[in-house]
Amino acid sequence: MTKxxxxxxxxxxxxxxxxxxxxxxxxxxxxxxxxxxxxxxGFPIVKEPIELTFFTGKSEPNSNNFEETYVWxxxxxxxxxxxxxxxxxxxxxxxxRNLLFASxxxxxxxxxxxxxxxxLATYGEQGILIPLDDLIEEYAPNFKAALDKHPDLRKGLTxxxxxxxxxxxxxxxxxxxxxxxxxxxxxxxxxxxxxMERPTTTDAFYDYLTAVKNTPELAEGxxxxxxxxxMTEIRGQLQGAWGFGNRGVGHKFIDVDPENEGELRFFxxxxxxxxxxxxxxxxxxxxxIDPEVYTHDSAQLLAKGAEGRIGAVITxxxxxxxNQDHYSGGEALEGPHGDKLYSHVKPPLVHVGAFxxxxxxxxxxxxxxxxxxFFGEEGATFYFMxxxxxxxxxxxxxxxxxxxxxxxxxxxxxxxxxxxxxITWLGGSYPxxxxxxxxxxxxxxxxxxxxxxxxxxxxPEEIWNAFNYTREEQQFRDSVGADLETxxxxxxxxxxxxxxxxxxxxxxxxxxxxxxLEEYMSIQQAAYERYQEVD
Numbered sequence: 001m002t003k004x005x006x007x008x009x010x011x012x013x014x015x016x017x018x019x020x021x022x023x024x025x026x027x028x029x030x031x032x033x034x035x036x037x038x039x040x041x042g043f044p045i046v047k048e049p050i051e052l053t054f055f056t057g058k059s060e061p062n063s064n065n066f067e068e069t070y071v072w073x074x075x076x077x078x079x080x081x082x083x084x085x086x087x088x089x090x091x092x093x094x095x096x097r098n099l100l101f102a103s104x105x106x107x108x109x110x111x112x113x114x115x116x117x118x119x120l121a122t123y124g125e126q127g128i129l130i131p132l133d134d135l136i137e138e139y140a141p142n143f144k145a146a147l148d149k150h151p152d153l154r155k156g157l158t159x160x161x162x163x164x165x166x167x168x169x170x171x172x173x174x175x176x177x178x179x180x181x182x183x184x185x186x187x188x189x190x191x192x193x194x195x196m197e198r199p200t201t202t203d204a205f206y207d208y209l210t211a212v213k214n215t216p217e218l219a220e221g222x223x224x225x226x227x228x229x230x231m232t233e234i235r236g237q238l239q240g241a242w243g244f245g246n247r248g249v250g251h252k253f254i255d256v257d258p259e260n261e262g263e264l265r266f267f268x269x270x271x272x273x274x275x276x277x278x279x280x281x282x283x284x285x286x287x288x289i290d291p292e293v294y295t296h297d298s299a300q301l302l303a304k305g306a307e308g309r310i311g312a313v314i315t316x317x318x319x320x321x322x323n324q325d326h327y328s329g330g331e332a333l334e335g336p337h338g339d340k341l342y343s344h345v346k347p348p349l350v351h352v353g354a355f356x357x358x359x360x361x362x363x364x365x366x367x368x369x370x371x372x373x374f375f376g377e378e379g380a381t382f383y384f385m386x387x388x389x390x391x392x393x394x395x396x397x398x399x400x401x402x403x404x405x406x407x408x409x410x411x412x413x414x415x416x417x418x419x420x421x422x423i424t425w426l427g428g429s430y431p432x433x434x435x436x437x438x439x440x441x442x443x444x445x446x447x448x449x450x451x452x453x454x455x456x457x458x459x460p461e462e463i464w465n466a467f468n469y470t471r472e473e474q475q476f477r478d479s480v481g482a483d484l485e486t487x488x489x490x491x492x493x494x495x496x497x498x499x500x501x502x503x504x505x506x507x508x509x510x511x512x513x514x515x516x517l518e519e520y521m522s523i524q525q526a527a528y529e530r531y532q533e534v535d
Contacts, residue, residue, distance in 0.1 A: 031134075031365075038139070038365045044080035045369045052367065054111040055100060056085040057093050059427020061416040070387055070422040081370055085111065090427070101128065108361040112429045115166060115353025117159070117468045118478075124165040125471070129356045130364060131163035139368040142376035143167060146433055155534040156349040156465030167371050169351035169428070172435040176459060177443040177452035179248075179345045182228070184237050185327035186312045190218050201334045202241045202279060205312075209288040212311035219309045226283065227290035227305075228314035229298045231493065233344075234289070235280070237314050240343030240458070241335030242276040248463040250347035253485065254524055264525055266517065268488055269509045272337070280496045294493070317442035329451030332458040342455040349465040354431035374432050381438045383430075386422040392440075400438055467527035476523055480516045488512060 037047045056066065063069050066085035067076075076082055086107060088096045097113055100106040101123060123129045136144055147154045150173065157164045171178045190212060191198060199205040209225040216223055228234045236249040244267045246255045257265035267273055283289045290310075292300070305313055305322035318324040332342040355371050357364050373379035385392040385400055392402050402415070409418040416426050425432065436444055469477060491508055494500035 035365045043078045049080045051082040052108040053084045054109045055107045057112040058087040061426040062424050109357045117352050118474050120165040121159045129165045135368045140372035142372050158534045160470045166353045167355040167431045169354040171348045173348045175436045177448040182314050183329040183451050189326040224290045224310045225288045226312045233314045237344045240341030241333045242272050243339035245343030248345040277495045285498050320442040331454045342458040347465040384438050473523045484515045
């Protein structure tokens with residue numbers, strides 16, 4: 001019985017993606033019988049037409065027929081590779097994806113399908129997803145150049161068995177506004193009306209929010225001093241004023257101990273973190289934080305902002321999302337102990353499993369060449385900007401700008417609606433390498449660029465991508481670790497809202513330790529050491 005047949009039988013019998021038939025860490029040959037039909041460079045990619053099927057995640061703004069969009073219709077003509085995109089909405093995507101794996105009826109590749117690191121490690125070990133290391137070396141010069149330029153990228157992609165199984169969605173680490181994502185914006189018009197300077201400390205920020213609350217004539221309707229999509233974003237933005245999150249917000253529970261460089265710190269039970277929660281509790285109980293921050297969604301937040309009722313807000317850009325052009329971002333706030341860290345910086349490796357190839361794919365070499373094009377300058381411009389002269393123009397200084405057909409559509413379409421017939425990156429999760437000069441989202445607007453420049457001086461010196469875990473480590477994280485993190489998040493929310501008094505902090509810390517904190521940190525340490533060892 002072949003390993004593949006044994007695997008499928010195990011999946012069918014158990015209904016889960018586990019098997020004892022695959023040998024952990026075994027190298028899997030990825031060279032196909034069809035490699036001879038692949039051209040070494042240029043277009044078309046193949047010497048004779050081929051057809052492949054990709055399971056594909058789709059966001060709401062995108063077309064319901066990828067094959068008819070400009071980018072994919074044109075690319076099919078360029079490559080002689082016909083791709084059938086089997087679309088699945090991002091809502092419920094994980095369940096559909098897992099069913100495909102469990103049934104054995106999976107496609108040639110997973111495109112924009114949000115495979116997790118656990119998926120990559122598990123299905124890579126089983127041979128369902130093929131290792132890409134050798135294929136990248138031979139057929140992906142653009143992506144190999146990115147790996148060589150950014151060592152953190154290779155660290156984040158390398159699974160515990162030493163292999164790479166995916167092409168990611170990766171943001172240029174120098175594109176700081178993109179990594180910040182959702183800055184803290186303050187209403188400049190209200191600052192002027194109140195006669196206040198822009199707050200640079202947590203105390204001054206509190207004073208500004210209090211002044212906003214006590215000046216109802218600033219706006220029509222009920223004033224909201226401070227809001228964001230959720231409390232997680234607020235915590236991630238403000239925790240740096242107490243020195244937490246010094247490796248970015250990709251790791252919400254651990255960072256590096258500033259007093260013992262190289263040692264991990266579980267900061268959510270630190271005594272200074274208690275002070276941070278006390279500050280948030282003060283903002284919340286004094287009604288300076290939007291009371292609906294735990295219940296509203298992003299659309300409801302944007303509607304409040306569009307009504308001109310918010311004094312400070314955490315969002316990507318009030319100008320594009322709320323039609324409010326009188327907000328500006330700024331540098332990190334300084335906390336009570338002199339800490340001034342812009343902690344809300346996301347990992348550059350946004351989606352580790354944006355594109356992966358399965359063992360059913362009879363043309364892995366051609367498929368790697370197909371995806372690699374979009375990690376180069378020419379392909380990325382084509383992918384993100386569309387058709388020169390129709391959706392974008394090149395300016396005298398070399399910069400790229402969307403045409404008025406896109407930005408001021410004569411049929412009244414929004415920018416996303418106007419772009420949807422040309423490209424499919426709307427909504428994110430795409431495999432690609434995002435750089436400022438060819439990505440024209442709200443993070444590229446002048447106010448976002450200015451915000452990034454202000455934040456740069458206090459940004460973390462190193463941003464960690466997610467760590468990757470062995471099967472045994474992941475089992476702990478999915479059980480004990482998940483329970484521990486859920487307990488912490490729920491208890492913190494109770495402290496912030498006042499449902500639980502902070503006088504119970506010591507008992508809370510003792511309970512966290514009793515729930516398995518020592519083993520939790522042991523696993524994080526092992527994963528961190530592997531992460532550091534990747535060349």
